[in-house]
Amino acid sequence: MERIAARRRPGRPQREVGGIAQRPWKQLTRPYAPIEVLSADQVQAIHEMGLTILEEIGMRVLQPRARQLYRAAGCTVDEGEMRVRFDRAMVMERVAMAPSSFELRARNPQKNVKVGGRHCILSSVGGPAYVMDNDRGRRPGTYAEMCDYLKLIQSFNVLHQEGGGPFEPLDLHQNTRHLDLYYAEITLLDKNWQPQALGHGRAIDALEMVAISLGTTRENLAREMPVFTGIINTNSPLQLDEPMAEGLIALAEHGQVNVITPFTLAGAMSPVTLAGALSQQHAEALAGIVLTQIVRPGVPVMYGGFTSNVDMKTGAPAFGTPEYTQAAQITGQLCRLIGVPFRSSNVTAANAVDAQAAYESAMSLWGCLMGGANLVLHAAGWLGGGLTASFEKLVIDAEMLQMMSAYFDPPVVDIDTLALDAVREVGPAGHFFGAAHTMQRYERAFYSPLVSNWDNYDTWVERGQITARERANVIWKRMVAEYEQPPIDPGIDEALRDYMERRKREGGSPLN
């Protein structure tokens, strides 16, 4: 604890939580040109192949209303096979209706976030089954532990959005636990948060509760700034199932953002070649984007890229691989081609918060951030192929994200920073510690780390040879202990509780 306290400097510009220096809240904006992995011709070839797949093979769509919507918009529907085939010109007409940028509303308007262009939202891990920390290993999580995790998500300035529930609170009933999750997301955070877009009922509950939290009504949401990015996974290859179609339609009808995310692991749910996997990903993404624009022309929508590969020796999914990095950056190219914002992820297959977890996450983050991602889901906390939300990985990722955020602030080059006077003052063989130029700037000059230890070896040994994973454990515990809940209007809080209690009495929203 002492070592972390030593990092504190009274009056530093960074906002501090629990004595832990952080960079201030700020949305990420990429100042550098995106990395282009493929030539324009090659990107076009993948795009055309996606359209060909939609035209010739089409999508299997399990929900009748979705098929009906596609048919009404001009698609060819084979009801027996539940197969929808798409005219390529019609696809591009619908895609052209989607806006290339928009804004998302948070309970605290200062935490509204921009989507599109060079803007990027960093979102916490969503959806794992398990929770894990250094002290108790991996286990099914409880609601209390989930609330601790949400408190950390609120506390990290570098996170702009909560990612839809960090893990399942298994001490709560499965038909109603989404209500407790939504209540916790609204009241423990004042940031934008994600709903569970799985089926009609859960989507409607999220829309009702977010409307209450923002002082509006569910009916009015579609006329206001959108608040939700709901994750819609196609069942790759080429299938859209009932709960996802229901969630998509409910969100689009209410003017909310669907994030159409095919789960295309090359070699398993898509072709073994990256070009083939991305063509299929593109077909599935386009099919979902088209459905949102049929439901409500002009509604914002995002293109989610998740293409990675499996280990062909075991069938296990691999994450943060070179193929993942390339796939993310090519997906960015496809998104820029069709003018739809791009969602990606920070992923690793590692089961421990070790060097592998860090280097696979680094490959993911460089892939998506330099590929032009506008939303990075699972940006902090994901471990073990996404089955686990780790407390320590959350802290390690926050450090990596802060470092990328600082890297995205290019240095100022002007007469003051070029520092000729300082070089004149010091001259050959001197040092700059005491130079006037240094004294004026040293407090804000450099990135100040959260987890990294820069002690020399002897000091590091003296202080117990503490690794990054152990330092992360100390940091999150202190941050939970010192968490401060953002204020909420007592009337809103009561209305939320009333809604939640009523829906629980009604049995919640069972998933079939």
Place this chain on the structure above:
Amino acid sequence: MERIAARRRPGRPQREVGGIAQRPWKQLTRPYAPIEVLSADQVQAIHEMGLTILEEIGMRVLQPRARQLYRAAGCTVDEGEMRVRFDRAMVMERVAMAPSSFELRARNPQKNVKVGGRHCILSSVGGPAYVMDNDRGRRPGTYAEMCDYLKLIQSFNVLHQEGGGPFEPLDLHQNTRHLDLYYAEITLLDKNWQPQALGHGRAIDALEMVAISLGTTRENLAREMPVFTGIINTNSPLQLDEPMAEGLIALAEHGQVNVITPFTLAGAMSPVTLAGALSQQHAEALAGIVLTQIVRPGVPVMYGGFTSNVDMKTGAPAFGTPEYTQAAQITGQLCRLIGVPFRSSNVTAANAVDAQAAYESAMSLWGCLMGGANLVLHAAGWLGGGLTASFEKLVIDAEMLQMMSAYFDPPVVDIDTLALDAVREVGPAGHFFGAAHTMQRYERAFYSPLVSNWDNYDTWVERGQITARERANVIWKRMVAEYEQPPIDPGIDEALRDYMERRKREGGSPLN
């Protein structure tokens, strides 16, 4: 051991050492445009400021012959202050004489390497005082341990060059241990290797021994393909000391490559602003490049960027920071501006092979590889701010470098890889494991890792919860055990031993 053996697949295309799958030997070539952190105007401003520093303040040059060479070439020299001042036009005339690309010779001609353009050499860690592994922690190293480390450098296909001695063998006398190092570099490796360019004597010993190993003479070296990249550090700020000037002159006279590398830690040996630190770095690098072109116009030379920052709270150097990444990429821009190849490094301040070591190395590697580095020194093995060569970090870095090498092979996009037939064959809701397209390609389809573990959590627990650092320990021991020495002509071996013995009898090459 079993788990690593399980990765083996007979007949795989990768060359395997000790049952450990590796990518084949191949020089890195960056297929993507470099990241441009600054605008062309801003890069020009730093360049001009570097020239202004050389013109107005100049360099303190401690060696009389170097001052004499500068004076003869038109510099203004103040002998009392040992200060050399440079006309900016003269600087650029000399810099223009340096070639923008060249090739380096190895004992095995198949391991010659290209320098310049989009080519990149990955070199092992050079210069640490200590060695470290999981079993015995950090300690002063012996010659036998150093030879084990060199065997690993030979065994990793992803390393193209040995970096000048991984650590000091403290069981050997300091005046002669460079001779044993050179002998080990020549005989345990058939790759290109680095000399110690510290003083005249050690440089000449390296030149003599490399000439013997290549069947030539020291006098003839300058007429042949260069073999050496010698690291020349200026004593920042703005000073060139005697041993470095001697090493530089000896290498340049023999047609060898000097890598002029100012050690400019912002806030300590250079201004606290990145623009200022880089201006000073640029001045020092230009001064060194000019000296090589005075000694021998047209001799190849490299520009080494090492600008990082100190922790302003403690004065400790920080590595792999966002500032380091920006500095590396801006240095790449400066190198492209003046047409001189660019050297950078893979660095971390971490003392353990933990998540910090990996994420700081990732920041360094993405910085330099996407910044256009032509030589990455310390690409594998560096730990603890460069004071330590770690056996496990060597393996972790080899994995990270292999991943970058695979990322630098963009996917093929053609009618076969676009895989329409495979998507037709599988259709909606199927899987691709057994598709003909998959079966034809799965063995070579994806990057095959060295260290990464992709087991699911339960399997990982069953197999002992082994972390990346522990897996790296198993890997390097097996690779040392299964190392095979590259053949050498017995006559050359004898001549090398004779030279070494004679020089030892003469007392070696004391450093002053």
